[in-house]
Amino acid sequence: MDFGFKLSPSSAINLDNVNPDKFEELHRAEPDVYKCMACGSCTSTCPAGRYSGMSIRKVILALQRGKEKEAVAMMKNCMLCGKCSMVCPRGINTRHLILSICRIYEEERK
Amino acid sequence: MIYQGKQKIWADYQKEIPDDHWFYVRSCIRQNFFPGAEKMFLEICRGLLGKDFYETEHHTTCGGIAYHCDTIPQETVMTIVARQFALMTEAGYENYVASCITSFGNYIEILETWKEFPELETRIRELLWKACRREFKKPEYVAHASDLIYKYRNEIAAKAKYRLVNRLTGEPLKAVEHIGCHYAKMFPARGIGGAEYPYVLSGMIEAWGGNVIDYPERRHCCGYGFRQYHVKANRGYSLSNTHKKFESMEPYHPDFILTNCPGCPYFMDRWQYVIAETEGKTYGENGFGIPVLTYEELASLVLGYDPWDIGLQLHQVAVEPLLDKLGIEYDPAAKYKGLDEKEIMRPELPGVLRCC
Numbered sequence: 001m002d003f004g005f006k007l008s009p010s011s012a013i014n015l016d017n018v019n020p021d022k023f024e025e026l027h028r029a030e031p032d033v034y035k036c037m038a039c040g041s042c043t044s045t046c047p048a049g050r051y052s053g054m055s056i057r058k059v060i061l062a063l064q065r066g067k068e069k070e071a072v073a074m075m076k077n078c079m080l081c082g083k084c085s086m087v088c089p090r091g092i093n094t095r096h097l098i099l100s101i102c103r104i105y106e107e108e109r110k
Numbered sequence: 111m112i113y114q115g116k117q118k119i120w121a122d123y124q125k126e127i128p129d130d131h132w133f134y135v136r137s138c139i140r141q142n143f144f145p146g147a148e149k150m151f152l153e154i155c156r157g158l159l160g161k162d163f164y165e166t167e168h169h170t171t172c173g174g175i176a177y178h179c180d181t182i183p184q185e186t187v188m189t190i191v192a193r194q195f196a197l198m199t200e201a202g203y204e205n206y207v208a209s210c211i212t213s214f215g216n217y218i219e220i221l222e223t224w225k226e227f228p229e230l231e232t233r234i235r236e237l238l239w240k241a242c243r244r245e246f247k248k249p250e251y252v253a254h255a256s257d258l259i260y261k262y263r264n265e266i267a268a269k270a271k272y273r274l275v276n277r278l279t280g281e282p283l284k285a286v287e288h289i290g291c292h293y294a295k296m297f298p299a300r301g302i303g304g305a306e307y308p309y310v311l312s313g314m315i316e317a318w319g320g321n322v323i324d325y326p327e328r329r330h331c332c333g334y335g336f337r338q339y340h341v342k343a344n345r346g347y348s349l350s351n352t353h354k355k356f357e358s359m360e361p362y363h364p365d366f367i368l369t370n371c372p373g374c375p376y377f378m379d380r381w382q383y384v385i386a387e388t389e390g391k392t393y394g395e396n397g398f399g400i401p402v403l404t405y406e407e408l409a410s411l412v413l414g415y416d417p418w419d420i421g422l423q424l425h426q427v428a429v430e431p432l433l434d435k436l437g438i439e440y441d442p443a444a445k446y447k448g449l450d451e452k453e454i455m456r457p458e459l460p461g462v463l464r465c466c
Contacts, residue, residue: 001387001388001461003345003384003387003388004342004345005342005343005345005346005349006346006349006388007346007349007350007353007385007388007389008346008347008349008350010350010354012354
């Protein structure tokens, strides 16, 4: 029966089903990844973000939630301009972080 | 945390509820959804327990729905509420009891706002005088009607004809309690047990012999949320919230759901039908849903009132499986008969959800 509305797909994430190995490897390579407080300064200055949906803040969050493919797809729009590194209040070398993500999540990029 | 500390925190969330002499205000929507509930509240309090409850036909909406739908400002709601307080003052009462959770939240919010901003109260008094030449005293005590049934729960248990026990197995019935969001989530100290551990409905269930189920989404909204349901584009969001609750409680096999809000029983009842028709899923036993009751209806059932006299035929989810478990006798042929023994209209039966 069509009521004109229906259930929205659930956005719940079961963290027990997420394999944290790669994120832990990323953390070993880039300890600063845990410094991110998701303030969004990087996103607001990203010249690619407005047109492509690239957001390093979202990438970090997605990787922790096991949404690797989504995160890596977003990363393809990064131009490595480095503006996010300049504005990060926690001093995270985001440019280096992005390169490390590309290296560790090589499989997901294919 | 030391034990005394916990006791102190718990003590902060207890209420010293006056015993008698109440000015009762009804809810706008409950009378349409489950009209037996408010009737039975007055019947139990006045008729059975002999308390003094006064209500007036001059009482209007509290403005809560429009306020929470963002269509009127709070000053308008305050003036409407000031008029209700004026009615109470004119009737000579000091204790104010609201049937509706949102009204209760509204009254508390307004009284707290006036405490912080006395100049606003002065302005509202002026507006009320200009509008209808009325003056008011603030109530000594504002309670929700479920607070009073909670207070009288042991007296009701002493007079009860049935216990919340499965007649066939002898086990206590498994109950889900659902508290309306506006009861204690806005002002935790005004609700029995606060916002995280509200005890108002659990206390009733335990006093009447049932077992309360604790499940992950116990404190989740029922899904009504004015702006979710009243805007049709958001209605799927409302449904999804209810679905999330049912998915969470399903593994615990509850026998019934007890609520104290006008919207919660309606949406948890009706959305079970919508979920069954759209997803083909039912949450009760043998294709039935989980019966959803208001606290007045449950109190009336344990006191031995006829299920059809308290309006249980107006529930979408059939209550008969619960009545059978409780051992309550009922006449299936009288389900759709009015007080004058004439047939009221029979609803069309759903395709998936079993309704006897």
